[in-house]
Amino acid sequence: MLDLKKCTVRWDTENYIPKKVSDFETPPLKGSPKTIAKKFLKENLGVLKISASINDLTFEKTVESIGASTVLFQQHFQGRPIHGAWVAVHINRGKRVFMVKNDTVPAQKLKRQLPKAKAVFLSSSKINATIRKKAKEFGDLTTAIKKESMLYVLKGQIKHVWKVKFGTKKPAGSWILFVDKTNGQIIEERNILKKIIGKGRVFRPNPIVTLDRDDLFDKKDADQEIFDKAYKRVKLKGLHTDGYLKGSYVDTTNTPNNVRSLNYEFVFTREDDRFEEVMAYYHIDTIQRYMQSLGFRGNRGILDKPIKANVHGGFDDQSYYDPSPGKKDLTYGDGGVDDAEDADIIAHEYGHALQDAIVPGFGQTDEGRAIGEGFGDYLAGSFYYEYKKKSRRVKIAEWDAKGFAGGPQEYLRRLDSTKHYPEDMEGEEHLDGEIWSACLWEVRRLLGKKRADTVILESHFYLNQYSDFRDGAEALILANKNVFNGWRSKALKKIFERRGIL
Numbered sequence: 224m225l226d227l228k229k230c231t232v233r234w235d236t237e238n239y240i241p242k243k244v245s246d247f248e249t250p251p252l253k254g255s256p257k258t259i260a261k262k263f264l265k266e267n268l269g270v271l272k273i274s275a276s277i278n279d280l281t282f283e284k285t286v287e288s289i290g291a292s293t294v295l296f297q298q299h300f301q302g303r304p305i306h307g308a309w310v311a312v313h314i315n316r317g318k319r320v321f322m323v324k325n326d327t328v329p330a331q332k333l334k335r336q337l338p339k340a341k342a343v344f345l346s347s348s349k350i351n352a353t354i355r356k357k358a359k360e361f362g363d364l365t366t367a368i369k370k371e372s373m374l375y376v377l378k379g380q381i382k383h384v385w386k387v388k389f390g391t392k393k394p395a396g397s398w399i400l401f402v403d404k405t406n407g408q409i410i411e412e413r414n415i416l417k418k419i420i421g422k423g424r425v426f427r428p429n430p431i432v433t434l435d436r437d438d439l440f441d442k443k444d445a446d447q448e449i450f451d452k453a454y455k456r457v458k459l460k461g462l463h464t465d466g467y468l469k470g471s472y473v474d475t476t477n478t479p480n481n482v483r484s485l486n487y488e489f490v491f492t493r494e495d496d497r498f499e500e501v502m503a504y505y506h507i508d509t510i511q512r513y514m515q516s517l518g519f520r521g522n523r524g525i526l527d528k529p530i531k532a533n534v535h536g537g538f539d540d541q542s543y544y545d546p547s548p549g550k551k552d553l554t555y556g557d558g559g560v561d562d563a564e565d566a567d568i569i570a571h572e573y574g575h576a577l578q579d580a581i582v583p584g585f586g587q588t589d590e591g592r593a594i595g596e597g598f599g600d601y602l603a604g605s606f607y608y609e610y611k612k613k614s615r616r617v618k619i620a621e622w623d624a625k626g627f628a629g630g631p632q633e634y635l636r637r638l639d640s641t642k643h644y645p646e647d648m649e650g651e652e653h654l655d656g657e658i659w660s661a662c663l664w665e666v667r668r669l670l671g672k673k674r675a676d677t678v679i680l681e682s683h684f685y686l687n688q689y690s691d692f693r694d695g696a697e698a699l700i701l702a703n704k705n706v707f708n709g710w711r712s713k714a715l716k717k718i719f720e721r722r723g724i725l
């Protein structure tokens with residue numbers, strides 16, 4: 224049995240539940256990850272203060288990463304699964320359990336909150352009609368609509384929902400929706416489906432870097448002769464056959480007046496609004512393929528499905544990933560330099576999407592949000608490293624910064640901040656994110672690009688939506704242990720000790 228006194232424990236202070244227990248290792252256990260996890264849970268139900276009975280924890284799946292197997296159980300209540308109420312048992316390659324996460328909802332709380340909701344359900348004929356209508360908006364139906372009654376925990380509120388599944392053609396899709404039983408609204412949607420190689424032209428990552436000049440400006444989105452040498456011819460992989468920039472990992476079709484090319488040629492210059500669509504498609508697709516080359520593919524994949532990107536999302540100089548249920552898409556603004564003309568910005572926002580894909584709802588704490596910003600900057604810095612001259616490698620979004628409303632700037636943020644934790648925290652996630660990105664940048668220097676990128680991505684599998692800097696640092700050390708046998712582990716820990724995080 225676990226002895227919590229000998230482990231590191233993060234408590235859910237609201238429900239007084241140990242929501243994360245780490246810093247322990249069981250002896251090697253026999254059997255499949257599922258068998259091991261079940262045995263471990265059975266023994267430790269009381270220690271973990273899980274008030275649901277073991278029969279209400281249903282095995283869902285085993286998620287494989289490079290260094291670990293994560294076995295997920297879903298809590299049920301009165302026969303209905305609770306979406307968002309999970310127990311995760313993490314098992315290393317030596318078949319030892321090294322961490323457990325527990326987001327179960329106390330049985331008492333369920334009993335208190337649930338009866339109220341039932342009175343306000345839509346009638347079954349009304350809800351069926353609503354679901355049928357919504358399903359048709361996704362395409363021509365190719366299967367029957369299946370639905371399953373569930374509970375869904377959203378920001379502390381428990382909702383009765385239908386989990387709805389169906390297939391479509393035009394566009395081809397295999398869909399899962401979560402529909403609120405009280406009002407018929409979709410609170411989450413997913414497509415679980417799939418090509419062609421097109422030709423494109425892009426900046427990689429941006430003209431300031433490629434031309435090594437700081438005297439270039441937006442000039443109202445005009446093409447300028449100087450840019451001729453900054454354009455790169457590239458292949459656009461994984462395209463569907465309908466002529467849109469829509470493929471295995473990216474879909475830009477929710478951009479206003481989106482591009483269509485039936486011969487799959489997407490060769491434009493920057494003054495053409497379609498240029499930014501090519502940018503988003505190419506850069507997101509190449510980052511996804513790079514992650515797959517590291518080993519995050521197949522059942523270890525991370526967001527290996529098309530993410531929607533609107534590359535002309537408005538006049539604000541602002542871009543964002545929208546994690547809300549039913550959206551989970553990217554928007555790039557046009558203020559100043561079009562944001563999607565700078566691949567650093569494209570990568571940064573995709574970083575948010577990756578985190579949310581591994582840990583839905585990532586960044587519920589201030590430090591979690593700073594991890595989000597820091598990771599996005601790191602991803603851009605690491606991915607485009609080889610295209611940047613030495614002095615520019617620590618600078619993020621140099622091209623975007625030339626179009627700032629207050630006047631041109633050298634860069635948006637840096638990766639070599641000397642800020643120290645906690646005294647340099649300002650409570651603003653982008654500024655505090657420089658503390659995190661600087662740590663990651665040191666990790667990269669220590670482990671090298673491929674190892675660092677792998678460990679940093681792997682570490683996200685050990686986090687949850689409430690994780691903070693300390694969790695992030697501990698997860699990185701665990702990830703390095705699981706994937707690379709703890710190579711340079713001491714020096715890795717020192718990075719976070721020097722920074723004040725550990």
Ligand SMILES: [Zn+2]
Pocket residue numbers: 571572575595596599
């Ligand atoms: Zn951000």
